[in-house]
Amino acid sequence: MIERPRRLRSTAAVRRLVRETHLVPSQLVLPMFVAEGITEPRPIASMPGVVQHSRESARKAYAEAVELGLGGVMLFGVPEHKDAQGSGALDPEGILNVAIADARAEVGDDLLVMSDLCLDEFTDHGHCGVLDAHGRVDNDATVEIYGRMGVAQAQAGAHVVAPSGMMDGQIDVIRRDLDVAGHEDVVVLAYAAKYASAFYGPFREAVDSSLQGDRRTYQQDPGNRRESLRETLLDVEQGADIVMVKPAMSYLDILADVRAAVDVPVAAYQVSGEYAMVEAAAAQGWIDRDRAIDESLLSIRRAGADIVLTYWAAEVARRLRSR
Structure with a gap:
């Protein structure tokens, strides 16, 4: 027998040597609320280990992200007051813009300080845009x-803005302005390529969403594949520097x-529901938590993501550093 592929799996050392896909902290981005x-971090019940940060606790997380060598943080604001126009999104003293400034100061x-560019956190109806008559x-x-x-x-200081509303022509207007x-x-x-997914459920708790109805008229239908390339190529044509697929694991x-299809960097967002499922199964003892986390991230990288947004970014970076 000449072909014996198992030779390259025989020890941990040889497996490390020939591994095709790797995780490194600089590929990971930590979403933060x-x-x-x-004045104190507020736990998110459906996402064990994730919190709504106070401005002070967020500053500590930014500093830790630098120490761990993460690629960046993606900031989401959770305002106390909302209105139909989402006016808090434009207010220099609004929570998201203040958080961006805090991060840059830290x-x-x-x-990289990245910021979610969408109105859903700021509108009292919870949609990603303003409503017509x-x-x-x-x-x-x-x-x-x-x-x-x-x-x-x-x-406010954002290095990266991340339009997530799936509005037609949004990249063109944002780049122009x-x-x-x-x-x-x-x-x-x-x-x-952002899908109208059931896996966003815990995120809505995380941002105190006020959503009325659903987002199926602007986010993509989960049954469509070719459409994602149309959307992506339009965004690149309009000036997108990086493109992202969301969710990640059900859309590999x-x-x-x-x-x-593209020659710009590609990101993927491992969303709240993906995080919550692994945490829930691990809490029951049904899966090996750390191995499941690593395997899920490797699957996203293996499918082609250069960048992965994951709520486990800091934890995985610590683990990688200790190996």
């Missing part, structure tokens, strides 16, 4: 607000398709 009006350029999301009015929101986040305002160096990370085929 910063809440207005709290880490400077040693860590018929209660539908008004695409064109929304993207004009997105452009202003991008400028506000850039002025950033450039006109003199923020040519701010990176646009486009949620290019989409991730592989996107990786093959």
Whole structure:
């Protein structure tokens, strides 16, 4: 017998030597929730180990992310007050813009400060855009607000803005407004293929979502595959510097398709429901928690992601450093 592939699996040392896909901290981005009006971190029941940060606890997390060598943090704001227009998203003193400024003051350029660019956290109806007279999301009015929101986040100090609303033409308007305002160096990370997924459930607790109805008229149908390439290529054409697939694990085929279709960096978001399922199963003793975490992240990297947003980013980075 000449072919014996098991030779390359015989010891841990040889497995490390020939491993095709690796995890390194610089590929990992930590999503963080910063809440207005709290003085201590507030646990999120459906996401064990994840919290809504106070501004002070968030500062400590930013510093730790630098120490661990993470690729960045993705910031989400949780305001105390919301309105139909999501006006808190544009307010320089709004919680997200203040959190961005805090992060830049803490880490400077040693860590990428990324910010979610969407209205859903700030609207009292919970949708990603403003509504028209018929209660539908008004695409064109929304993207004009997105452009202003991008400028506000850039002025606060964001290195990367991440439009997640899945509005038609959003990248074009945001890139235009950033450039006109003199923020040519701010990176646009486009949620290019974002599906209307059941796996976002815990996230809605994390941001105190006010959603009425659903987002199926603007997020993608889970049954569609080709559509994701259309969306992604449009975003690249309009100026996206990085494109992202969300969710990750149930959409690895989409991730592989996107990786093959573009020559810009590709990210994937391991979402709240994916996190919660592993944590819940591990808490019951049904799976090996650390191995399941690593395997899930490797699957995302193996499918083509250069960057992975994961709530386990800091934990995995600590573990990688100790090996």
